[in-house]
Amino acid sequence: MSDNCETNGFKGERPIEDDPLFFWRLNDDFKLPDAAILITGNDPSKTEIQYNENEGYAHYNSDGSYMRAQKRDYEGFEAVFGALKSAIRRGTLQAKLTYQGGVAAHGATRGKNFRVVAAHDFWHLIRETSDNPFAKFEDVEIEVDVDWDETTVDADDLKRWLRSKGFTGGFFFPNQETFGGDDFLDAGHEHFSSELALAVNAWRALLPERKFRGGVRAAIDAWIVANPDVWQGDEPLSGSAKERITTLVNWNKSGGAPKSGG
Incomplete structure (x- = not known):
């Protein structure tokens, strides 16, 4: 390969060819679905066309292109995604929990205008607070359920949790040969x-x-x-x-x- 060759800023080499997940290793934290997909050994950047489940036809964007969403039907994804959420609820895995919020404009239906990010259960913190800081804002509404798709985990915290489960291989431990410990x-x-x-x-x-x-x-x-x-x-x-x-x-x-x- 020529010394003048440059791919994605890396001169003289194409790391993505040897490791398709190479650039994902630059992340210091991960959205929960991305982490689950990486743990199963797959690529979070892959998408698939969205279809109507009942009729079987594809959904389209306003420009005529297919609507696409992250591909998640990997073996083990649901189990890993569920385990991550369970660990966060139990407090054995730290995370930045995300809640969707909205503001009604002149009586209109509330949309998802902003996000609340908290290191702990947001509504538990509110219940423990004598003076609810949002009580005086009648037009503000924050969803009760955590938005798990936008919730993030720190890479080092995730590795510690994986080690505690006996997982010392795969994407998060690239120098290990075995996935299951x-x-x-x-x-x-x-x-x-x-x-x-x-x-x-x-x-x-x-x-x-x-x-x-x-x-x-x-x-x-x-x-x-x-x-x-x-x-x-x-x-x-x-x-x-x-x-x-x-x-x-x-x-x-x-x-x-x-x-x-x-």
Whole structure:
């Protein structure tokens, strides 16, 4: 290839040919449907023609072109999309929740004129506030339901959540060869150890962190408590098992005041 060759700003190479999802890696956060599609190994930029479900005819834009929407009928998409929403509701995955809002102009029907973005359940925050800041605006209406299509998750938060589920391959972990994690994380493996699996997931989840208030051991213990669904033992996680796992994961055996990086 000529040294003068330039494709999308990358001289001398065409990264998109080797990795169709190459430019998606530039994102620091992702809309929830895009994240779900990427986790399933597909391209969020692909679209498909919209059809009337009952009659089977295509929908058209005013200029005569086909109406298109993001392609989502990938294997596993609904399961992953649902898991992401569930994790956000449970608080195990941080997100910027989006709510659609509208303002009625002179009594007209409210349209979707603006969005409200919140780090937590917006309406729960409003209910906890003694003085509703929107009460005096009679023409303002904010939808109760979260707009999941516009809700975003931070890439690093998403990776931490995926690690906690044993996913360490695919788009978000390009240097890993396997998508479903290591054999020792497979609950169906004949040598599966639930304590080892939880220990590895905890270690991986805390890997990106650099500072630990209260110390490393406290952070490990707090993560285990906050992620009960990661435990895959036949019986509930006992105090002695949690103690063994915390001791195993703890890389700061000396204790004392926490330093940068633990």
